[in-house]
Amino acid sequence: xxxxxxxxxxxxxxxxxxxxxxxxxxxxxxxxxxxxxxxxxxxxxxxxxxxxxxxxxxxxxxxxxxxxxxxxxxxxxxxxxxxxxxxxxxxxxxxxxxxxxxxxxxxxxxxxxxxxxxxxxxxxxxxxxxxxxxxxxxxxxxxxxxxxxxxxxxxxxxxxxxxxxxxxxxxxxxxxxxxxxxxxxxxxxxxxxxxxxxxxxxxxxxxxxxxxxxxxxxxxxxxxxxxxxxxxxxxxxxxxxxxxxxxxxxxxxxxxxxxxxxxxxxxxxxxxxxxxxxxxxxxxxxxxxxxxxxxxxxxxxxxxxxxxxxxxxxxxxxxxxxxxxxx
Amino acid sequence: xxxxxxxxxxxxxxxxxxxxxxxxxxxxxxxxxxxxxxxxxxxxxxxxxxxxxxxxxxxxxxxxxxxxxxxxxxxxxxxxxxxxxxxxxxxxxxxxxxxxxxxxxxxxxxxxxxxxxxxxxxxxxxxxxxxxxxxxxxxxxxxxxxxxxxxxxxxxxxxxxxxxxxxxxxxxxxxxxxxxxxxxxxxxxxxxxxxxxxxxxxxxxxxxxxxxxxxxxxxxxxxxxxxxxxxxxxxxxxxxxxxxxxxxxxxxxxxxxxxxxxxxxxxxxxxxxxxxxxxxxxxxxxxxxxxxxxxxxxxxxxxxxxxxxxxxxxxxxxxxxxxxxxxxxxxxxxxxxxxxxxxxxxxxxxxxxxxxxxxxxxxxxxxxxxxxxxxxxxxxxxxxxxxxxxxxxxxxxxxxxxxxxxxxxxxxxxxxxxxxxxxxxxxxxxxxxxxxxxxxxxxxxxxxxxxxxxxxxxxxxxxxxxxxxxxxxxxxxxxxxxxxxxxxxxxxxxxxxxxxxxxxxxxxxxxxxxxxxxxxxxxxxxxxxxxxxxxxxxxxxxxxxxxxxxxxxxxxxxxxxxxxxxxxxxxxxxxxxxxxxxxxxxxxxxxxxxxxxxxxxxxxxxxxxxxxxxxxxxxxxxxxxxxxxxxxxxxxxxxxxxxxxxxxxxxxxxxxxx
Numbered sequence: 001x002x003x004x005x006x007x008x009x010x011x012x013x014x015x016x017x018x019x020x021x022x023x024x025x026x027x028x029x030x031x032x033x034x035x036x037x038x039x040x041x042x043x044x045x046x047x048x049x050x051x052x053x054x055x056x057x058x059x060x061x062x063x064x065x066x067x068x069x070x071x072x073x074x075x076x077x078x079x080x081x082x083x084x085x086x087x088x089x090x091x092x093x094x095x096x097x098x099x100x101x102x103x104x105x106x107x108x109x110x111x112x113x114x115x116x117x118x119x120x121x122x123x124x125x126x127x128x129x130x131x132x133x134x135x136x137x138x139x140x141x142x143x144x145x146x147x148x149x150x151x152x153x154x155x156x157x158x159x160x161x162x163x164x165x166x167x168x169x170x171x172x173x174x175x176x177x178x179x180x181x182x183x184x185x186x187x188x189x190x191x192x193x194x195x196x197x198x199x200x201x202x203x204x205x206x207x208x209x210x211x212x213x214x215x216x217x218x219x220x221x222x223x224x225x226x227x228x229x230x231x232x233x234x235x236x237x238x239x240x241x242x243x244x245x246x247x248x249x250x251x252x253x254x255x256x257x258x259x260x261x262x263x264x265x266x267x268x269x270x271x272x273x274x275x276x277x278x279x280x281x282x283x284x285x286x287x288x289x290x291x292x293x294x295x296x297x298x299x300x301x302x303x304x305x306x307x308x309x310x311x312x313x314x315x316x317x318x319x320x321x322x323x324x325x326x327x
Numbered sequence: 328x329x330x331x332x333x334x335x336x337x338x339x340x341x342x343x344x345x346x347x348x349x350x351x352x353x354x355x356x357x358x359x360x361x362x363x364x365x366x367x368x369x370x371x372x373x374x375x376x377x378x379x380x381x382x383x384x385x386x387x388x389x390x391x392x393x394x395x396x397x398x399x400x401x402x403x404x405x406x407x408x409x410x411x412x413x414x415x416x417x418x419x420x421x422x423x424x425x426x427x428x429x430x431x432x433x434x435x436x437x438x439x440x441x442x443x444x445x446x447x448x449x450x451x452x453x454x455x456x457x458x459x460x461x462x463x464x465x466x467x468x469x470x471x472x473x474x475x476x477x478x479x480x481x482x483x484x485x486x487x488x489x490x491x492x493x494x495x496x497x498x499x500x501x502x503x504x505x506x507x508x509x510x511x512x513x514x515x516x517x518x519x520x521x522x523x524x525x526x527x528x529x530x531x532x533x534x535x536x537x538x539x540x541x542x543x544x545x546x547x548x549x550x551x552x553x554x555x556x557x558x559x560x561x562x563x564x565x566x567x568x569x570x571x572x573x574x575x576x577x578x579x580x581x582x583x584x585x586x587x588x589x590x591x592x593x594x595x596x597x598x599x600x601x602x603x604x605x606x607x608x609x610x611x612x613x614x615x616x617x618x619x620x621x622x623x624x625x626x627x628x629x630x631x632x633x634x635x636x637x638x639x640x641x642x643x644x645x646x647x648x649x650x651x652x653x654x655x656x657x658x659x660x661x662x663x664x665x666x667x668x669x670x671x672x673x674x675x676x677x678x679x680x681x682x683x684x685x686x687x688x689x690x691x692x693x694x695x696x697x698x699x700x701x702x703x704x705x706x707x708x709x710x711x712x713x714x715x716x717x718x719x720x721x722x723x724x725x726x727x728x729x730x731x732x733x734x735x736x737x738x739x740x741x742x743x744x745x746x747x748x749x750x751x752x753x754x755x756x757x758x759x760x761x762x763x764x765x766x767x768x769x770x771x772x773x774x775x776x777x778x779x780x781x782x783x784x785x786x787x788x789x790x791x792x793x794x795x796x797x798x799x800x801x802x803x804x805x806x807x808x809x810x811x812x813x814x815x816x817x818x819x820x821x822x823x824x825x826x827x828x829x830x831x832x833x834x835x836x837x838x839x840x841x842x843x844x845x846x847x848x849x850x851x852x853x854x855x856x857x858x859x860x861x862x863x864x865x866x867x868x869x870x871x872x873x874x875x876x877x878x879x880x881x882x883x884x885x886x887x888x889x890x891x892x893x894x895x896x897x898x899x900x901x902x903x904x905x906x907x908x909x910x911x912x913x914x915x916x917x918x919x920x921x922x923x924x925x926x927x928x929x930x931x932x933x934x935x936x937x938x939x940x941x942x943x944x945x946x947x948x949x950x951x952x953x954x955x956x957x958x959x960x961x962x963x964x965x966x967x968x969x970x971x972x973x974x975x976x977x978x979x980x981x982x983x984x985x
Binding site for chain 2: 014041042043049052053056057060064067068071072074075078079082083084085089090091092093094095098099100101104105108109112113116117119120123124126127128130132133134135136137138139140141142143204208209210212214216219220221222223225226227228230231232243245246247248249250251252253254255256258
């Protein structure tokens with residue numbers, strides 16, 4: 001936008017005019033966004049990753065908006081000022097001055113490079129200090145909260161007072177998510193309940209195809225791959241409800257693969273977890289022992305997950321080759 | 328101007344001489360319906376399909392797992408593969424290579440059937456192939472568009488289902504795949520094949536046989552991907568992720584083989600165009616004089632040639648998994664579900680720029696014509712396209728930010744992804760610099776070109792949000808990214824295609840497209856495109872994943888708004904079709920030889936263009952952007968004393984503005 005105009009005395013200073021239109025628009029646009037829209041930008045502030053996701057989005061937006069307004073103002077100004085229909089519009093001048101302009105080119109390239117490098121650096125910092133920012137980091141996370149190494153979690157316990165990281169396993173299968181809590185005897189639940197004010201480690205895996213665990217308001221998204229433990233971190237900050245949706249196409253009922261979760265107080269969580277552990281004890285005994293991944297059976301489906309042998313895993317009815325549960 | 332000078336000598340030996348058919352020994356092709364054409368190709372496809380299917384059943388009959396499962400992927404694969412082979416045999420694609428293989432002189436080497444039936448034949452004239460491609464890509468486009476209407480119909484309600492979930496996911500998958508296949512070729516195929524030789528002063532493409540082959544691959548790919556509907560569809564979307572792919576039924580074979588066949592066409596088209604541009608430029612057409620559209624096609628060709636083999640191989644691995652029980656993508660047998668994702672996106676991200684660069688090039692090419700000014704920063708534009716092409720190979724893992732692979736590589740891929748917006752931004756520098764102090768003629772092509780700058784800005788800037796790993800956690804895999812790539816591909820590429828079609832149709836057909844209907848077409852398409860897709864950014868941010876048939880109730884208002892706009896957007900394409908019918912058949916208006924007063928070499932040939940384009944290879948004297956320049960050099964020397972003068976279109980009046 002800093003194109004060098006070869007002004008002669010009759011010619012208005014187009015770039016200054018454009019700048020004069022752009023500056024107030026960009027300033028007002030940014031301020032309106034930052035103060036009016038910004039605080040309400042999804043995914044909210046239920047967790048640390050949600051807050052930083054919102055913050056990052058807003059930073060990107062206040063940088064992007066002036067750029068977009070700048071281009072639009074330039075386009076609009078050009079269309080209005082240099083239309084051939086306009087009476088008295090000057091004949092354009094060809095020649096080398098119209099073919100390139102070193103100052104304009106250097107300015108443009110420098111400006112875009114600076115913005116881009118700043119954004120990459122900013123994103124990296126946010127990613128690293130945000131413990132992976134809620135994205136799935138695979139089995140060997142590069143960034144993790146303290147106390148979340150595999151060795152520490154293997155012997156982990158969790159109570160409302162000890163500030164430990166809470167590991168929760170997310171198991172995706174066609175077409176539902178279930179959750180196991182290894183620190184509470186490895187019981188499995190179709191409900192995702194989390195304590196507030198706690199670092200959470202999600203261990204995401206799948207029994208069949210690739211799903212993606214997207215806890216929208218928690219700002220956590222991690223693909224569920226069969227045979228892979230995909231780890232994602234977040235820290236809950238307050239109580240509230242959230243939605244879990246599958247975010248990777250996983251077959252015909254992908255659109256119906258969602259449920260709801262809750263962040264509750266630490267004590268409420270503990271009482272829910274201990275009571276569910278006790279109530280589910282008989283079922284838990286029949287489950288495969290808690291593991292990071294579960295091996296499917298010879299049919300290529302996760303039949304091996306049911307150890308008791310009384311469950312007939314699959315019927316012969318095929319829809320897209322996926323065999324439906326018999327029941 | 329006329330190009331009928333009886334001069335047969337060339338300026339140099341390295342350009343093709345139009346061969347004079349040998350009178351006696353030449354085996355002329357049979358004319359009329361006895362010869363090879365679309366009809367025999369269809370027969371060949373059907374015969375090949377049944378032979379292959381029978382063969383597959385014969386092979387598969389001895390395997391228990393096939394008998395038990397009730398489906399035989401071998402039969403489906405061989406049926407379609409031999410069907411495609413039959414298609415090539417039927418159209419006559421194999422005549423030339425087979426004749427050469429056994430040492431005979433090639434049948435109908437250059438002798439072409441020259442009546443209207445040539446449009447249904449395997450022809451080596453790049454202008455006929457270009458027109459065939461126009462029809463081909465429109466067929467893809469309208470099929471995919473109808474499927475899009477069906478998707479938006481289903482999404483009118485968060486709970487009521489017009490289609491069953493199986494039908495819905497098939498519609499979504501077919502829409503995505505058909506549109507992606509279309510978009511790889513929509514500019515390169517029709518406009519690239521037609522105009523690149525004209526713009527570089529060549530009489531032909533480097534490999535005319537392969538050019539025809541690429542088109543008939545494209546059409547065979549349409550049949551194959553469409554056969555998925557007969558097979559019951561496939562549930563994976565256009566991305567085809569394994570293991571869902573491995574689990575899916577026969578329709579998946581159509582997807583994998585369809586991409587392989589289309590991929591073959593893309594590779595052929597790519598290296599043919601690259602070879603043409605590198606070797607067949609007229610004398611004097613130095614790299615700094617090559618039109619910017621040709622630069623874009625060259626960069627795209629490099630991507631087509633280098634990236635597509637990955638897709639081809641990935642598709643074959645998938646077919647082997649389904650037929651020969653290999654385990655490339657089966658985790659529990661030593662394969663990896665990440666392998667498909669990596670291979671697919673290693674192709675898939677260069678693919679994104681295969682779809683963007685021709686649009687940039689086309690718009691940069693026509694802006695000087697309607698601005699009456701030289702292209703601003705030509706070298707930056709060319710460098711930007713080459714830079715985008717190079718960088719596009721280093722960004723593919725941003726599609727896998729949450730997939731669970733190597734987290735420590737994420738900052739690198741975030742950096743490369745954001746870096747690519749620098750050369751992409753060059754196109755804005757070029758566009759804005761060209762507009763500056765111009766005298767803009769708002770013809771239909773220019774309207775579409777300006778719309779690209781508006782749309783692609785939104786598409787490009789939202790790409791920066793997606794490249795930021797923390798923000799990507801929310802926007803990945805949702806309607807935000809969906810809207811983002813529709814803004815880049817539809818808002819960019821498709822608008823550029825329309826600009827190109829309106830711009831070059833007078834050259835291709837000798838008829839002007841109606842301006843009044845064209846304005847209706849443009850404004851409805853531009854407005855309803857934005858009204859359809861802009862709400863999807865918000866829908867995505869509010870948590871709606873892609874490819875779902877159920878969504879949160881509070882999003883119904885936005886979804887309905889988007890759906891109704893989408894139907895009206897569909898209506899704008901009807902206006903476009905009406906314009907084609909009106910301007911080409913109902914009430915044709917003869918186009919002047921150079922309606923836009925362009926300096927481009929392609930406008931200096933006769934209309935209709937002679938079979939070998941130029942009676943005499945022109946000598947290029949300068950680049951075609953010397954608009955409004957006093958004493959500008961002539962563009963080219965055609966050797967017939969009728970120099971194409973820049974000064975004839977240069978401005979005489981240089982009085983300053985108000």
